[in-house]
Amino acid sequence: MNLGTLIRRHRKEQKMTLKALAQKAGISEGFLSQVENSVHSPSVDTLVSLCRALGVNAGDLLNQVEEQERLTVIRKDQWDEQDLPHSGFVTRRFFAPENRTVIDCAVLILDPRASIPARKSIRNGQEVLCILKGSLELLHGDQTIQLHQGDSVQFWTDSGSQRIANTSSDAAVALWVGTL
Numbered sequence: 001m002n003l004g005t006l007i008r009r010h011r012k013e014q015k016m017t018l019k020a021l022a023q024k025a026g027i028s029e030g031f032l033s034q035v036e037n038s039v040h041s042p043s044v045d046t047l048v049s050l051c052r053a054l055g056v057n058a059g060d061l062l063n064q065v066e067e068q069e070r071l072t073v074i075r076k077d078q079w080d081e082q083d084l085p086h087s088g089f090v091t092r093r094f095f096a097p098e099n100r101t102v103i104d105c106a107v108l109i110l111d112p113r114a115s116i117p118a119r120k121s122i123r124n125g126q127e128v129l130c131i132l133k134g135s136l137e138l139l140h141g142d143q144t145i146q147l148h149q150g151d152s153v154q155f156w157t158d159s160g161s162q163r164i165a166n167t168s169s170d171a172a173v174a175l176w177v178g179t180l
Contacts, residue, residue: 003047003065008036010054010061024053037047105177110136110166118162121180125157127178129164134172140165 011021018036022029026049027042035050042050051058058107088111093104108116119125129138130152138145138163140155147153157178166172
């Protein structure tokens with residue numbers, strides 16, 4: 001977990017908007033957004049101002065960054081089953097949201113005739129899809145690519161016209177990896 005992610009988590013726990021925290025800390029909302037998204041790092045003075053506005057100790061916050069796990073192992077028996085019958089797909093993510101700062105990955109299980117749209121608000125993201133079981137169809141721009149067990153594809157996110165669909169009569173399983 002990085003500093004920006006921790007600041008965002010504390011802000012959301014307190015149900016503060018970006019604008020409210022930025023005003024309370026005396027910085028611009030745009031800069032705070034860049035800090036939370038790890039585009040920019042705050043100066044020590046700005047970090048102290050943010051922490052005061054959040055009611056957290058800056059030293060404690062830095063210790064949380066330092067103590068983050070560098071390696072996470074998730075055993076198969078630790079995966080929670082997620083039942084999403086209305087959507088027709090299950091996503092088993094490997095990392096908690098606060099640990100997804102550069103890359104995201106999941107095992108996707110799609111019921112027959114289910115589909116998943118492109119990730120929202122991702123621009124210039126790269127993705128890899130590897131079919132572990134069954135077959136899937138990747139709709140990407142004006143292309144439709146059929147993928148079968150063992151096939152993989154690397155592509156740039158196209159949020160306007162991208163979809164992963166299971167057009168077969170059997171469930172399909174895929175490993176998906178994407179940059180943020």
